[in-house]
Amino acid sequence: MSSGSSTLLKGLDVLRLMGRYPSGAPAAVIAKDSELPFSTAYRLLNSLVASGFAEFDADTKQYRPGLAIFELSSKVASARGYDGTVLPVLQQLSDATNESCLFAVRDGLDTVTVHTVDGPEFRQTTDPGDRLPLHVSSMGKAILAGLPEDEADELIEQLTFEPRTERTVSSAAALRNQIAQGRKVGYVYQSEEVDLGMNAIGAPVIDPNGNVLGAVAIAAPLFRATKTDLIQHREALDTAAYRLAIALTTIQPRG
Template structure:
């Protein structure tokens, strides 16, 4: 038996915890957290065998914990590569902490510059399952937007969601369009799948998405995709404004600046494989 397996077997065969920690199940919790830390060392993914070797735990233990992490959203599994990686839930939680502590993300300088140039709020989001996940926001000087980093929102009613849908791989786009809940957020919210397909096709043709009081009453927005050099969708970037001070046509005038900011982000943001 190899040293790794011996160590893992010994750990798994260990007796109950000290009485100083009654009913302590943190041994399992600690192992799960250890796997999360190890996955952080493999941003592009690691096989179960790599995690077993690095952790020293038995394969059965690693497999059980990895399955739990995937089921709970803390990790993702790619059956094509048989690799695990950290899930967006970890990122979402980190963003909440980062916002509370005032940390600046890599993208914030770009968003701040965009807001200064346009006078409107800027938002950056990524696709997270059947929702968009807000990554960063910068409020305009005259208003506050209604989403915060870490918040998730509907794809069909938002400019961010429509940009993410329109420029996702076709298989992903088709699956989401056919399955997402088309619940209405306002009286103007889109509620028909064929209309959504038409809007997404228009979005792909013109290169940007919009919404006019469909996601939040009194708010309009335009969004563009952030595309990696190879053409892979990375994120979506939007400008949003209350309609009492800037209508949709006014926001569209800022599309050149929005596209310039998206190109800058594309060169700076880390890419998911």
């Protein structure tokens, strides 16, 4: 790998790490998270500032994601049809259930949240752009459940099962049991695996050709809605997954 390519990859890693701190973080924190020497992290951060992908607050001495990221992500979402197709479906699902609703897609071994709609009374704890390993959330598990078994197994074998909370599934065997149950009933439930006090039910979004386009979920705090409560919204969840599959298939670019 050339030195230029190496520098670019390091810069992209730093840019991704900045997503953990949308309100900003000092260079020392970014350097620690990236495991780069402070001088290297500092140089990369200032290169990102110069290109508009990061901003530096001279008063707080913190770096935060720049407007260029928002501009780029908005164009990608628009080009893929997410803005015009996903948000209306999530809003209708939230209106029907009075809960928060989310849509995520798979990127390698992670899910990336594309859009969210907060419920009228309680805000969910995941934001657009958030990235989680496949084994953590109901959406990640739903995506695995929607995939052919051999493909899902291949992905599961690559997971490190880093815990998000003490309730996060911690083994391939346990995850396979959750996925098998999900295939049987058509949805996957998770309780406090992403955040303590929160639970969610997710379903895969599968196009007519059997391709998994992502997953949709309904999330709520446990004191407001338990598993039994969320399962009562199963029909609305299935309808949302179907509508998303049709809409996203329609706008997919053709070769």
